Amino acid sequence: MICFIDYRATEEEIINLINLGCDPIKVPKCCDVYDAINGHVDIQLNIIDKLNKHIIVQKHIPKDFLNILKLNGIKYTLSKEELGKFYPSNIMLNALILENYFVHNLNYTDENLIKNQGSKISVNVNQGYTKCSVLPIGNNAIITNDKGIYKTMTKENMDVLLIPPGDILLPSLDYGFIGGTGGMISENKLALFGQLEHYCFGNDIYKFLYKYDIEAIPLKRGKLVDRGSLLTL
Secondary structure (H helix, E strand, O other), X not given: OEEEEEOOOXXXXXXXXXXXXXXXXXXXXXXOOOHHHOOOHHHHXXXXXXXXXXXXXXXXXXXXXHHHXXXXXXXXXXXXXXXXXXXXXXXXXXXXXXXXXXXXXXXXOOHHHHOOOOOOEEEEOOXXXXXXXXXXXXXXXXXXXXXXXXXXXXXXXXXXXXXOOOOOEOOOOOOOOHHHHEEEEEOOEEEEOOOHHHOOOHHHHHHHHHHOXXXXXXXXXXXXXXXXXXXXX
């Protein structure tokens, strides 16, 4: 399994991913956005079609990265728009993509991303950092810090755990988002950049995961860190 991670991921996190059967590909630094998110996966790319190994990447991503994609048999589409430093010019690829749903602030979604979503139900939300704000644990269950996403997706009959913001590290900012702290690496394993034992809402997440027989696997010791999601193919 291939996974995309921030170029600033630690050796501990990379080794643990490899031991879990993942082949990490580092997302390079992007100088077009502010430093806190300049290597975040969910800012620079998204998964268009996991089955066919097709992703979208921001149009100015280095050619060396594109060559790595080719070597791994990964198809890619370039974004139509280019990333900008501040919101909303940095959210064009930051959509939540599930089996049946495409969720984003549709006013700012990159055209080349949304046109590749086929017959999925498009759901508009006010939060442009949609993927940052959501940790999906299945196609019908998500964890979010965002009240608007909680209300909207609950109406779509999705099981949503709403937890307050805060207590997630994101260097240079006050705190990070829950969606950036990890990702599913199998149907029953959630890899996290940190330990739920060190998160003030960790027990709430443990209980939610228990309903779906999902195991939380820490990739590092200590507090949760927002690394801009862990996306897998």
